[in-house]
Amino acid sequence: xxxxxxxxxxxxxxxxxxxxxxxxxxxxxxxxxxxxxxxxxxxxxxxxxxxxxxxxxxxxxxxxxxxxxxxxxxxxxxxxxxxxxxxxxxxxxxxxxxxxxxxxxxxxxxxxxxxxxxxxxxxxxxxxxxxxxxxxxxxxxxxxxxxxxxxxxxxxxxxxxxxxxxxxxxxxxxxxxxxxxxxxxxxxxxxxxxxxxxxxxxxxxxxxxxxxxxxxxxxxxxxxxxxxxxxxxxxxxxxxxxxxxxxxxxxxxxxxxxxxxxxxxxxxxxxxxxxxxxxxxxxxxxxxxxxxxxxxxxxxxxxxxxxxxxxxxxxxxxxxxxxxxxxxxxxxxxxxxxxxxxxxxxxxxxxxxxxxxxxxxxxxxxxxxxxxxxxxxxxxxxxxxxxxxxxxxxxxxxxxxxxxxxxxxxxxxxxxxxxxxxxxxxxxxxxxxxxxxxxxxxxxxxxxxxxxxxxxxxxxxxxxxxxxxxxxxxxxxxxxxxxxxxxxxxxxxxxxxxxxxxxxxxxxxxxxxxxxxxxxxxxxxxxxxxxxxxxxxxxxxxxxxxxxxxxxxxxxxxxxxxxxxxxxxxxxxxxxxxxxxxxxxxxxxxxxxxxxxxxxxxxxxxxxxxxxxxxxxxxxxxxxxxxxxxxxxxxxxxxxxxxxxxxxxxxxxxxxxx
Numbered sequence: 121x122x123x124x125x126x127x128x129x130x131x132x133x134x135x136x137x138x139x140x141x142x143x144x145x146x147x148x149x150x151x152x153x154x155x156x157x158x159x160x161x162x163x164x165x166x167x168x169x170x171x172x173x174x175x176x177x178x179x180x181x182x183x184x185x186x187x188x189x190x191x192x193x194x195x196x197x198x199x200x201x202x203x204x205x206x207x208x209x210x211x212x213x214x215x216x217x218x219x220x221x222x223x224x225x226x227x228x229x230x231x232x233x234x235x236x237x238x239x240x241x242x243x244x245x246x247x248x249x250x251x252x253x254x255x256x257x258x259x260x261x262x263x264x265x266x267x268x269x270x271x272x273x274x275x276x277x278x279x280x281x282x283x284x285x286x287x288x289x290x291x292x293x294x295x296x297x298x299x300x301x302x303x304x305x306x307x308x309x310x311x312x313x314x315x316x317x318x319x320x321x322x323x324x325x326x327x328x329x330x331x332x333x334x335x336x337x338x339x340x341x342x343x344x345x346x347x348x349x350x351x352x353x354x355x356x357x358x359x360x361x362x363x364x365x366x367x368x369x370x371x372x373x374x375x376x377x378x379x380x381x382x383x384x385x386x387x388x389x390x391x392x393x394x395x396x397x398x399x400x401x402x403x404x405x406x407x408x409x410x411x412x413x414x415x416x417x418x419x420x421x422x423x424x425x426x427x428x429x430x431x432x433x434x435x436x437x438x439x440x441x442x443x444x445x446x447x448x449x450x451x452x453x454x455x456x457x458x459x460x461x462x463x464x465x466x467x468x469x470x471x472x473x474x475x476x477x478x479x480x481x482x483x484x485x486x487x488x489x490x491x492x493x494x495x496x497x498x499x500x501x502x503x504x505x506x507x508x509x510x511x512x513x514x515x516x517x518x519x520x521x522x523x524x525x526x527x528x529x530x531x532x533x534x535x536x537x538x539x540x541x542x543x544x545x546x547x548x549x550x551x552x553x554x555x556x557x558x559x560x561x562x563x564x565x566x567x568x569x570x571x572x573x574x575x576x577x578x579x580x581x582x583x584x585x586x587x588x589x590x591x592x593x594x595x596x597x598x599x600x601x602x603x604x605x606x607x608x609x610x611x612x613x614x615x616x617x618x619x620x621x622x623x624x625x626x627x628x629x630x631x632x633x634x635x636x637x638x639x640x641x642x643x644x645x646x647x648x649x650x651x652x653x654x655x656x657x658x659x660x661x662x663x664x665x666x667x668x669x670x671x672x673x674x675x676x677x678x679x680x681x682x683x684x685x686x687x688x689x690x691x692x693x694x695x696x697x698x699x700x701x702x703x704x705x706x707x708x709x710x711x712x713x714x715x716x717x718x719x720x721x722x723x724x725x726x727x728x729x730x731x732x733x734x735x736x737x738x739x740x741x742x743x744x745x746x747x748x749x750x751x752x753x754x755x756x757x758x759x760x761x762x763x764x765x766x767x768x769x770x771x772x773x774x775x776x777x778x
Contacts, residue, residue: 121139121144121146121147121148121149122148122149122150122151122169123135123136123139123148123149123150123151123172123175124151124153126371126373127152127153127154127371127426127427128178128373128427128576129178129181129182129185129628129632130182130576132175132176132178132179132182133178133179133182133183133186135179136176136179136182147172148172149169149170149171149172150169150170150171150172150174150175151165151166151169151170152165152168152170152175152426153165153371154370154371154374154426154427154428155370155371155383155387155433157364157365157366157367158367158368158433158434158435159367159435160390160433160434160435161367161370161433164386173635173636176636176639177631177632177633177634177635177636177639178632179639180631180632180634180636180639180640180642180643181628181629181631181632181639181643183643184627184628184631184642184643184646184647185628187647187650188624188646188647188650188651191647191650191651191653191654192224192225192226192650192654194654194658195224195615195654195657195658196221196222196223196224198657198658198661198662199222199223199224199611199657199661200213200220200221200222200223201661201665202222202661202664202665203220203222204220204671205665205668205670205671206668206669206670206671207610207661207664207665207668208222208606208607208610208611209606209609209610211602211603211606212603212606212607212610213671216683219589221588222607223584223588224607224611224615225581225584226620226621226624227550227572227573227577227581227621228581228584228585229607229608229611229615229616230553230572230615230616230617230618230620230621231546231550231572231573231581231582231585232585232590232591232600232604232607232608232616233608233616233617233618234541234546234549234550234553234556234618235541235546235585235591235598235599235600235604236600236604236605236608237608238538238540238541239540239599239600239605240605241537241538242537242538242540245537247534247535247536247537248285248299248301248534248535249301249532249533249534250285250299250300250301250532250533250534250535251300251301251303251306251530251531251532251533252267252268252300252530252531252533253267253268253300253306253309253310253481253528253529253530254266254267254268254489254527254528254529254530254531255267255268255313255319255474255476255489255525255527255528256525256526256527256528257319257321257472257474257523257524257525257526258523258524258526259321259517259518259519259521259522259523259524260517260519261517262515262517262518263526264472264491264514264515264518265491266472266473266474266489266490266491267489267490267491268480268481268487268488268489269488269489269490270298270480270481270482270484270488271480271482271484271488272295272296272297272298272482272484276482276483277296281298281481281482281483282302282305283300283301283302283305283306283481284298284299284300284301284302284481284482285298285299285301286298286299287299287535298481298482299535300481300530303530303532305481306481306530307530309478309480309481309487310528310529310530311528312478313476313478313487313525313528314525314527314528314529316476316477316478316525317524317525318522318523318524318525319474319475319476319522319523319525320474320475320521320522320523321472321473321474321518321519321520321521321522321523322472322473322474322475322520323470323471323472323473323515323518323519323520324470324471324473325468325469325470325471326468326469327466327467327468327469328466328467328468328469328494329464329465329466330464330465330466330467330496330500330502331417331418331464332417332419332459332460332461332462332464332500332501333456333459333460334377334378334419334429334460335377335378335379335419335429335430335431335456335457335460336377336429336430336452336453336456337374337375337376337377337429337430337575338356338357338360338372338373338374338375338430338575338576339375339547339548339551339575339578340377341356341360341430341449341452341453342356342357342543342544342547342578342579343544343545343547343548344452344544345448345449345452346542346543346544346547346596347542347544348448348452349445349448350596351445351448352543352579352582352583353543353547353578353579353582354579354580354582354583355445356445356449356579357372357373357575357576357579358445359443359445359446359448359449360372360430360446360449362443362446363437363446363449363450366435366437367433367435368432368433368435368436368437368450369430369431369432369433369450369453370428370429370430370431370432370433371427372430372575373427373574373575373576374427374428374429374430374575375427375551375570375574375575376425376427376428376429377429378419378420378421378423378425378428378429379419379420379421379428379429379431380420380421380422380425380428381416381420381421381422383420383428383431384416384417384420387434388412388461389412390434391431391432391433391434391457392407392410392412392458392461393407394432394433394434394435394436395407395432395436395454395457395458396408397436398436398439398454399436399438399439399440400439400451400454402455402505402506403451403454403455403458406455406458406462406504406505407458410458410461410462412461413461413463417460417461419460419461430453431453431457432450432453432454432457437450439451455505458504459501459504459505460501462500462501462504463498463500463501464500464501465496465498465499465500465501465502465509466496466497466498466500467494467495467496467497467498467509468494468495468497468513469492469493469494470492470493470494470495470513470514470515470516470518471490471491471492472490472491472492472515472518473488473489473490474488474489474490474523475487475488476488476489493513493514493515494510495510495511495512495513495514496509496510496511497511499511540597540598540599541597541598541599542596542597542598543582543596543598546582546598547578547582549571550571550572550573550578550581551570551571551578552571553566553571553572553618553621553622554566554567554571556618557618557619557622558619559619562618562619562622562623565619565622565623565626566618566619566622568626569622569625569626569629571618571622572618572621572622572625582598585604588603589601589603589604590603590604590607591604612657612660614653614656614657615657624646624650627642627646628646630642631643631646683708683709683710683711684707684708684710684711684714684715685711688711688714688715688718689707689708689714691718691722692707692714692717692718695717695718695721695722696721699721701721703717704716704717739765739766739767740763740764740765740766740767740770741767744767744770744771744774745764745770747774748763748764748770748773748774751774751777752777755777757777759773760773
């Protein structure tokens with residue numbers, strides 16, 4: 121038997137469970153179909169079937185994940201009980217039964233914690249006034265503005281400086297950055313530099329190459345589609361899946377952003393040739409003009425990988441006939457594919473330096489001012505799709521010689537809070553969750569497992585948080601709601617940590633690579649660990665419930681009302697029509713009001729008669745009457761009249777005489 125399901129953990133599980141169900145003991149091979157569902161890709165995959173034992177570890181990892189999710193159901197049950205008890209504040213655990221579920225998850229809850237933390241930072245943010253120092257110079261008629269760039273040493277981070285506030289670094293440079301907040305101190309510094317009159321300018325020019333951007337993984341594609349077209353992560357994955365199933369796109373649920381070298385040797389020329397016929401002017405033009413590279417570009421790798429970056433196949437879609445989302449997505453992926461096979465852009469980066477012989481604002485001497493500019497000389501891939509690079513060399517006239525100081529001053533500004541999450545930035549942070557780790561070891565682990573969640577699940581995680589009322593979409597932003605904030609504020613800390621998720625995902629990845637026998641052992645150990653974790657959370661909920669007074673039920677409280685069933689409303693309406701009386705206000709939305717109306721206006725039925733649909737009745741049911749009659753006949757017992765008129769007395773009589 122050949123397993124030909126999706127080439128991932130869940131696809132492996134589907135195929136293996138079918139084999140387990142039919143009790144298959146024969147040989148198994150695996151079709152690893154990542155290149156697309158077009159005829160050529162299927163033929164190629166069929167020619168290199170993998171032995172079944174190579175992928176059975178993925179099945180054990182899927183079992184470990186699926187069975188441990190049952191343990192999380194126990195966690196959700198316990199947090200729901202605690203929420204309904206009132207442990208998590210006035211909102212969680214209230215509402216109709218489904219609304220009152222306090223749902224938690226190993227990826228869902230840490231993701232929610234990221235959104236809540238971002239929102240609280242924004243709402244509690246207090247701007248800091250600070251000053252940025254600049255230096256204007258002139259040399260042979262050419263002018264430039266350089267910015268003061270404080271030289272930060274390791275020791276500077278430990279010793280406080282007057283008039284300096286440190287903020288966290290960002291991006292690729294996590295080193296803390298100084299803010300200069302003392303205006304008089306800044307003015308004194310600018311006056312000293314301005315008094316120099318002239319400075320020695322250093323000019324550094326170096327050639328630069330700008331490689332094409334990397335191919336898309338599903339995560340980076342979801343970010344791109346959200347930025348450009350406001351598509352949700354779910355819509356992007358659905359569109360990609362539709363194209364994959366139609367044979368127009370490679371396997372979409374991938375975290376990789378490179379292609380294997382074999383694809384360059386076997387497929388690239390044919391795919392580009394096919395793109396020449398695309399019913400899109402830009403795609404066809406670029407593909408036709410493209411000079412196929414003699415050696416593989418940097419978007420190809422010799423490293424082994426189960427999946428690879430997204431790419432179009434040889435099968436070209438009829439774009440006008442495609443729905444809007446798949447059409448836009450195919451164009452984005454096809455454009456990137458062509459860009460990756462174009463030459464790098466080449467240019468020159470010019471940096472102007474001034475080392476002023478004065479002490480800077482953090483005791484740095486000399487005080488360094490600098491500015492950089494890049495000019496593109498050979499545009500390469502940049503102009504393929506009508507992008508316009510900067511081709512003006514703004515610093516061409518400057519040389520290594522003296523320059524006159526025309527001004528040294530400072531601009532006042534304020535710090536600003538981080539931006540609200542969008543789906544694009546939230547998915548990016550889920551992938552880059554290592555920056556939220558509290559230890560270097562956990563940060564490295566998160567990098568190794570590419571964050572929390574997978575390309576196949578991140579969209580579902582966000583949709584689940586939306587559905588449960590933990591977050592909301594406001595325009596293109598993701599914001600946390602009171603329910604979500606209460607959960608993060610009150611949940612066990614282990615439920616909100618990205619590190620815990622990373623450790624589990626790393627263990628699942630380890631199981632995938634083990635031999636069949638070792639994978640079974642590792643699966644069982646993983647499930648046992650999950651069960652122990654679940655028990656710890658359950659015990660914590662029990663303890664907290666024991667120390668917290670139960671929330672009294674308030675039928676009038678917002679979100680606590682239970683709607684009546686359709687049959688209850690129908691029966692109440694029939695009574696109102698028959699008696700020509702109005703239905704009470706709120707009857708159709710509040711089961712308590714409806715039940716009170718039915719109890720007050722329904723006619724008690726004779727003993728043994730069937731109750732009207734949806735009615736609340738105090739008389740015995742048909743089965744109770746039949747059982748009473750049978751017991752009385754067998755034991756020759758008299759049946760008091762009130763027993764046949766009252767359900768409670770009927771139950772008591774049956775219990776005493778059965």
